[in-house]
Amino acid sequence: MTDKGIKPPESADKTLGDIVGDVSQKTSLLIREEIALAKAEVADKAKRFGVAIAVALAAGVFVFYSVIFFFLAVAGVLIEVGVVGWLSYLITFFILILLAALAGLIAYRFAKRALPASPQMAIEEARLTRAAIDEARR
Secondary structure, X not given: OOOOOOOOOOOXXXXXXXXXXXXXXXXXXXXXXXXXXXXXXXXXXXXXXXXXXXXXXXXXXXXXXXXXXXXXXXXHHHHHOOOOHHHHHHHHHHHHHHHHHHHXXXXXXXXXXXXXXXXXXXXXXXXXXXXHHHHHHO
């Protein structure tokens, strides 16, 4: 027995060809599992991104309808304080443009965080596997 409690075989039961075949099979299995991990990770990210888009669109619809009434009220207030009708609507228009630019910037930042949709865990696992194989060759 070795110091780890594992008994070494008395004789080699496998030939070099069998060992190479086993390594080839296990390497193929490892590659298939890495590919499956990458697919699962990309699918999960795509699902999360899709849900985020759907919720954002629903929120956008509600905000769109409520904003119409809000800015009609803003234009009405401007008219009440003495601003000419067309000018009050033009001021309201520019307020809307500024808010749209702000919303676009926020959307860009959220999308930037979600991308790239590359499978980071699978890539890291492949790097670790390659490092372990390279270490074993030395």
